[in-house]
Structures are given as C-alpha cells and as structure tokens.
Amino acid sequence: MRMxxxxxxxxxxxxxxxxxxxxxxxxxxxxxxxxxRFVLCDATRTGTAPGTVSIxxxxxxxxxxxxxxxxxxxxxxxxxxxxxxLAPPGWSWDVHLVGIEVQSVDEFxxxxxxxxxxxxxxxxxxxxxxxxxxxxxxxxxDAEACSLPAPSPLFAFGG
Numbered sequence: 001m002r003m004x005x006x007x008x009x010x011x012x013x014x015x016x017x018x019x020x021x022x023x024x025x026x027x028x029x030x031x032x033x034x035x036x037r038f039v040l041c042d043a044t045r046t047g048t049a050p051g052t053v054s055i056x057x058x059x060x061x062x063x064x065x066x067x068x069x070x071x072x073x074x075x076x077x078x079x080x081x082x083x084x085x086l087a088p089p090g091w092s093w094d095v096h097l098v099g100i101e102v103q104s105v106d107e108f109x110x111x112x113x114x115x116x117x118x119x120x121x122x123x124x125x126x127x128x129x130x131x132x133x134x135x136x137x138x139x140x141x142d143a144e145a146c147s148l149p150a151p152s153p154l155f156a157f158g159g
Contacts, residue, residue, distance in 0.1 A: 002112065003041045003098075003124060006144040010137055024076050032083040037094040039130050040076065041123065043116075044099030051115030052101040053123045055130075058084075061097050098126050120145040 007018045021028055032038055044054055061080050080095065087093075100119045112120075124141040 002120065003127065006120075006124060006141060007127065009144050010133075010140055012137075013131060013133060016131055016133075024074055024079050026074075026079070026082070028079060029083045029086060032080075032093070032095070033087055033091070035093060037131065038096070039127055040095075040097045041127060042076065042097065042099055043102040044097070045102060045104075046099070048101045049115075050101050050103045050113060051119040053119050053126060054097070054099045054101065055126055056097040056099065058095040061095065096130050098123050098130070 001020060004018050004020050012018070019031070046054060048054065058080060061077050062084070063077070076097065100116050100123050102116060103113060121142045124145055125138055128137050128141060
C-alpha cells in the first residue's frame with residue numbers, strides 16, 4: 001500500500017487512477033478488462049535478493065502460475081490467466097507488475113524492511129515511467145518515498 005499511498009499524493013496524468021486491492025480475487029477481473037493499461041505493485045518472492053525491483057510484463061506474470069507463493073485469495077498469475085481467457089477476441093492491454101522482492105511472504109507487519117524501503121524510490125520511478133508521467137514527478141516521488149509511514153500489501157491502478 002505504501003507505493004499506492006505515495007502515488008495518491010502526486011499530480012498523476014488525468015486518466016490515471018490509484019486503487020487499493022487488499023486481496024487478489026475474481027472481483028479484480030472487471031478492472032483488468034476495463035483498463036487499457038494496468039500496473040500492479042506488490043511484494044514479490046522470485047528468488048532474487050530482498051529489495052530487488054522487478055518489472056514483469058503480462059507474459060512474465062503468467063509463467064508464475066500455480067506457484068505457491070501468494071498470500072492473497074488466488075495467485076496474481078492465475079488471475080491474469082483468467083482475465084486473458086475472458087477478454088473479448090482481439091482485446092489487448094498493457095499489464096505490468098512492479099514488484100519489490102521481500103525476504104518472506106509468511107510474515108506480516110506494518111514496517112518495511114530496510115531493503116524494501118531502500119527500493120521504494122526506484123520502484124516508484126518505474127511505475128511513473130510505465131504510466132507516462134512527466135519527469136518532474138520523479139523528484140516528488142523520491143521525497144514522498146522517504147516520508148510516508150505504512151505497510152505494503154497490493155495496490156493497482158489502471159487508466
């Protein structure tokens with residue numbers, strides 16, 4: 001949620017919405033199919049070092065299907081696969097996951113590890129690039145990343 005809360009404080013492009021999803025479930029499919037671009041931000045557990053920022057495209061997200069890493073209702077990869085199957089013929093959209101590698105997805109709390117906290121500015125810059133935000137927002141995002149307290153489940157936005 002930290003990244004979503006930071007993004008809410010910024011003057012984002014008009015067509016951009018920031019939404020919070022505490023759980024990945026089938027209700028998210030309608031939002032997936034309604035958006036032309038969808039950027040999800042979440043903790044990841046892919047085997048890289050904690051604090052590593054990963055940018056995954058639709059194809060990358062779906063290859064994690066049926067891997068028991070997700071603390072949400074269903075896995076994000078499964079949700080993306082279902083949305084892809086339900087999409088109208090010829091429909092395409094731009095889906096990305098900006099993930100910050102965590103040490104564990106089995107522990108919950110309100111504090112970010114130092115590795116995740118240090119990765120926030122870089123992850124925010126990736127999100128801003130993906131949505132086509134103006135370059136001047138980068139400095140604002142860096143400043144906000146250092147000032148907001150909060151935990152970090154899932155947030156997503158589409159526009």
